[in-house]
Amino acid sequence: MFDIPALDEQAGQKVEAHVNQLTKPPGSLGRLEQLVIELAKMTGSHVPQVTPPGVLLFAADHGVAKTGVSAFPQEVTAQMVMNFVRGGAAINAYSQQIGALFAVVDVGVASDIPGEGVIRQKVKYGTNHFCEEEAMTQEEAKQALLVGYQQANEMIEQGIRCLIVGEMGIANTTVASAILAALSGQKVEQLVGKGTGISDDRIAHKTKVIEQALRLHRPDPSQPLELLAKIGGLEIAAMAGAMLRAAEKRIPILLDGFICTTAALLAKLFHPYAADYMIAGHRSQEPGHRVALTLLGKEPLLDLSMRLGEGSGAAVAFPLLQFAVNMLNMTTFAEASVSQGGEQT
Ligand SMILES: O=C(O)c1ccc[n+]([C@@H]2O[C@H](COP(=O)([O-])O)[C@@H](O)[C@H]2O)c1
Numbered sequence: 001m002f003d004i005p006a007l008d009e010q011a012g013q014k015v016e017a018h019v020n021q022l023t024k025p026p027g028s029l030g031r032l033e034q035l036v037i038e039l040a041k042m043t044g045s046h047v048p049q050v051t052p053p054g055v056l057l058f059a060a061d062h063g064v065a066k067t068g069v070s071a072f073p074q075e076v077t078a079q080m081v082m083n084f085v086r087g088g089a090a091i092n093a094y095s096q097q098i099g100a101l102f103a104v105v106d107v108g109v110a111s112d113i114p115g116e117g118v119i120r121q122k123v124k125y126g127t128n129h130f131c132e133e134e135a136m137t138q139e140e141a142k143q144a145l146l147v148g149y150q151q152a153n154e155m156i157e158q159g160i161r162c163l164i165v166g167e168m169g170i171a172n173t174t175v176a177s178a179i180l181a182a183l184s185g186q187k188v189e190q191l192v193g194k195g196t197g198i199s200d201d202r203i204a205h206k207t208k209v210i211e212q213a214l215r216l217h218r219p220d221p222s223q224p225l226e227l228l229a230k231i232g233g234l235e236i237a238a239m240a241g242a243m244l245r246a247a248e249k250r251i252p253i254l255l256d257g258f259i260c261t262t263a264a265l266l267a268k269l270f271h272p273y274a275a276d277y278m279i280a281g282h283r284s285q286e287p288g289h290r291v292a293l294t295l296l297g298k299e300p301l302l303d304l305s306m307r308l309g310e311g312s313g314a315a316v317a318f319p320l321l322q323f324a325v326n327m328l329n330m331t332t333f334a335e336a337s338v339s340q341g342g343e344q345t
């Protein structure tokens with residue numbers, strides 16, 4: 001279904017050799033050296049570019065919100081979408097700072113969003129409550145995946161060179177925890193956290209709700225579409241679709257927090273090469289994020305104790321990608337007539 005090219009190892013080798021000629025002790029720019037080599041392999045270019053970045057934010061609601069698993073009521077999803085449209089959220093401030101193209105997509109908010117500025121691609125007015133029935137049909141899961149795929153394609157056509165995929169959805173840490181429990185086989189209690197800020201008692205309730213859904217549906221961890229239909233997440237499906245399109249087009253994907261990384265694991269199930277195009281921006285405070293990153297095989301660039309979502313952690317990490325590629329503006333030892341050291345490390 002998806003057509004993702006293998007990494008360009010040759011471009012990586014060429015950039016690695018060049019980086020070793022730059023006027024610095026070999027390896028002294030640390031992880032930034034690995035990053036520019038990874039970006040060369042992803043883009044297939046000896047001079048990888050990451051600007052302008054694009055921030056694509058998917059919003060949706062979750063039937064399970066009615067059981068009180070979040071610190072906030074469901075209507076906050078729609079209210080925050082309005083805030084994104086007006087430019088008042090953290091991701092707006094940070095998108096502007098990093099010069100990103102920005103778009104908000106309603107893929108499944110439970111109410112209609114008035115006015116201009118939101119991309120209307122609603123598949124369903126929120127998912128069903130997954131303790132009672134399947135969150136959505138497989139057809140709906142596929143539609144949401146395609147919304148993400150198409151929106152990423154549009155942004156790529158507008159010229160973005162790096163994709164940040166954000167989300168907004170009250171109760172989506174419950175949904176992401178359920179998906180991650182199914183994918184990792186780990187105990188729910190080891191994955192759940194406070195999300196938007198619930199008490200320990202409420203975390204115990206959230207754990208029980210997730211365990212109940214998993215007992216009811218017994219999702220097969222090798223079937224991503226079925227898994228999405230059973231335990232859901234319209235925005236999570238759209239995020240996975242967006243990542244798959246970016247990987248097809250060799251556009252590096254900078255991952256955000258817990259929900260985003262869970263979507264990344266699903267994208268990898270749809271196509272194993274998808275993860276080759278991903279860089280983990282930060283480690284969120286949500287306990288499951290550590291597990292999700294390990295499962296994906298990624299070490300995050302930052303750990304700032306953030307737990308906001310929206311793509312904010314990825315936006316904060318983005319300048320590090322610029323630092324990595326700007327290394328290639330340096331001169332070589334030969335060009336600068338600087339003597340090279342003799343030690344081998
Ligand atoms: O990205 C994260 O790691 C993250 C961690 C905790 C909360 N969030 C955001 O908070 C919302 C979900 O939290 P909750 O408590 O409603 O499940 C959703 O809109 C996410 O964007 C995001």
Ligand SMILES: Cc1cc2nc[nH]c2cc1C
Nearest residue numbers: 072076168196308309310
């Ligand atoms: C205010 C608010 C902003 C958010 N941004 C992402 N998730 C969020 C959840 C809440 C509650």
